[in-house]
Amino acid sequence: MRKCFSPKPFNVFFILLAGSLIAGAAKQYNSFAGPWIAYTEKLYACDENYHWTWSLKSTYFNPARPLDRQRLTGWVNATTPMTDQTFIQVTLDLWSNNMWKQNAFVFKFPDRGCSVLVKNIPDVARQVFNYKPRTPCLIPAAYYEVNDKPVEYVFPSVPTMVYGHYRFRLESGYRGSTPEACFIAEVRIVPKPLQ
Template sequence: MPPLAALLLAPVLLNLACGKTINTYAGPYIAYATRFDPCPSDGTFAINLRPSHFHPAKPFERQTVSGNFTILTPFDDSYWVRGQMAVRSNNQWKENAFVFNYPTGACRVLRDHIPDFFTMVARGIHATNGPCRLEASGTNEVDKVPISWDFPKFKIMPYGRYKFTIRFGDVTSTRFCTEVDCTIIPKPTI
């Protein structure tokens, strides 16, 4: 084959190579919950929720949660909050992939970082400024409440399956603890 023919044929052959792009390991994402499990606490605050199935064909459809949550004493910014995310890799959990520690301001942290969840627990309060306080309300039931697992302070996260453990407490003990089995997938382009 003459060299000129090879040079002219090369771009044609390169255009015939088809394939999908490979997603990077992190970027804009959609998060969804698979299950909620309690972990040891004194029970002052508790949630027993069951999330709906996530539909991959409808990634922007909000998940719904059903169950109940309990608030036995007022919840405000005097509590600390700690979060740990374990990532699923090689068929086991790799603990402490991400660790969050806020020594005070638990109510504000919940309001700022998980706004839809806070709105559900606060029974519709959307306030984003000023003091944060939830009054003791006992046990409250929720039935198919739509939740968007948006985390506005974390725009980009590594994709994968996570076990997110969140704890609230005061100087004497852990008042609330739950583990959420969740998955982070790439946000599709529209």
């Protein structure tokens, strides 16, 4: 008598499971890093005394409409100008295991602070500081008000980033001196939605 092919039900289950996982993998996001968008959860001032003072609030991020821009309201009092003689240091602390992991990413720009800010966070510079391109780069000392302006947190120089919950700290000042400005924002970096 000739034997017929009779797959065992257990093997068929695993073949179907593996096939569905392979077929679905092309549609899934990379869960570690990749193209991203950022949104703010909380904005607050640094603990130390700085020359610049500010108070900003952003609207709630709607996960159902991730491409909608958050709206920003508040003020910034810049008592000293930001020029290309200033430095910028950005520190990202990562929230993991119920605590902040200090200095997960550190970006230091020893000079050209104004140009670095405008190049790396263009929408914030335009909406908050009313920045218009000029040479040399300058954000004048002034009192800036923001009233329900849409802000896109885009960093063109960083196309790929590790997803997660971060504390973003930006410090700026003149070379050889202590920082004059400090901003802190708790942000979420999430996969960029397909359009």
